[in-house]
Amino acid sequence: MAKTNPTSPAQALPTLQKHEGRYRNKASMTRLGFFRTLGVFWDAVFNKPKFTRPAGEIPVQPLSRQQLLAAPDNSVFRLGHSTVLLKLHGVFWLTDPVFAERASPVQWAGPKRFHQPPISLEELPPLKAVILSHNHYDHLDHMTIKALMAKTEHFLTPLGVGDTLIEWGVPAEKVRQLDWWQSTEVHGMHFVATPAQHFSGRSLRDGNRTMWASWVMHDEHQRIFFSGDTGYFDGFKTIGEQYGPFDLTLMETGAYNVDWPNVHMQPEETLQAHIDLRGKWLLPIHNGTFDLAMHAWHEPFDRILALAWEKNVSITTPQMGQPFYMDYPSRGHAWWLGVEGVKEVAAARVDGFRCERRHAEGLDGA
Template identity: 30%
Template structure:
């Protein structure tokens, strides 16, 4: 009996030591700069004054479970660990175009998509860069998810001087430490949700560069040009403490045209509200990819993207959040196939540019081929 007690005691001591070592290793690992920073001081006090910050975190306008009824987090994890899902990433190199962004005349209204949700927008002489991720990966941990072959052809060096860099939310597939840190000298202003400025500040951005906004606010860029920060239904976080930085969508109103970027978020009545609040939308850039019925509340299914675009009364749709990283169980090209199907006979035009292809925003006759066909 005494021998058993000694063995048990030693086992408990070993287990406790392992737990302490793992906890210490995790603590110091999480101190690395790629995890960003939590808001504190004056920034935290400003956040606490927001009507959307309650009980220590930001909240959606209508709160609902992240996991849909009939599904569970453990069940989803078990499926990913034990099942293989077909064609979640392409075997072939994705077709793409390398456009010289620095050579684009300022008077051209264009958009260039870089895969997933990263894109360059030039409207009425203002250069905007949205959710840039150029490091080829979207995890602070080694390994996958990594960019598909052919999808990661742009780098920070390819970017021109940027007037406004927009951040929809602080998840790793939208806010990339390596990319954002390297971009700092090229960026005049960062426009992000309340709280997200803490990340940029830690990464070397000055207070003058950072503009943090709540839902329903705006930034006046120049006469007739305004960027509105609108709501979406999602969340945020880069560590153990979630939803400390607000997630946004953007309505960009310029003298020549109006552009809406949805950011990430599940379907809600906000699209009708945004359409009623603002002038007609010329181009809607909408999240369409990395979805699952299990987390439908925070990521739209393709049929919901089509419905939302209709409710926005947008003239043109560009689907994003696909074709670079695998974050869901669906085939890599399913978002494109599905949104093409659901966009038939709609009042908007579907535009499906290749990565790097110039979208001429003033050209209503520009044609886009279904580039994903015959890509294995």
């Protein structure tokens, strides 16, 4: 069902290498070592700062099935983290759906949601396809997949991830598994599994047994890029040259750390990736829902907004559940500044960032 795109630059960025049953990125990955890894784990469990979770309530705009069915075509709704609902060609598509209370193998421990989804699984309209980037718990949730099984026509996955879905009970005929640069068509939309720089695994023993990918979604009118999880690499420029310019990029911006440069992007890299992709509008995702790093929960928004202003990049930051209309794009507003304890810290961070930039570029008269 999936077919290789004959015009894809497969020689420039071939498929993931596989060694002894495990996939490997093309670039060599930085290894922290045992003691540094142990230190990162210790900090995450015992030294977590309070500001990694919001002190106040995250604003969410509730959605109903009736609202979604009445929404115009080319509407985009953030539901939380990397879960994005798109209405294209009169039907609905959903990326990396996670509706569970925790992004964890168990629901009594692990990162807990900051907010409830804007719409329940039961209220969601029928889905033409679910698009999955990889198998980490904050992107692939067992409970959610089981609930969506009956109302979803197709599940599009990187290689190996579809096997997991089939093990969970998803009918094999609903699953399409793609290698990098392979494409498939569903209801007039073309989907291409494109490269990403990340890793996979849901236990201590299955690391990198399945693939990870970003996704290009396009038809004759719209082009959308969904990053999944990834470090910054030269593949963004290749994807932009092959499939850009993109009307909208849904870009990972959050859960980063200086110790994870190969698998997650700092906001500066997110912006550069968007530019490499030749994106018109940037919608930052992978933030605002789960506590997955040591930075302040709102820091990704502060930093990417300041960077976009500096580079004159069109950026939109809708609330969870708030529509973004691709035919009539708007910037939205800095909703996170209204959450308790954020405004003063965020303003200081943005001003400090601007001062540092001006000083570095010799614009402050020094």
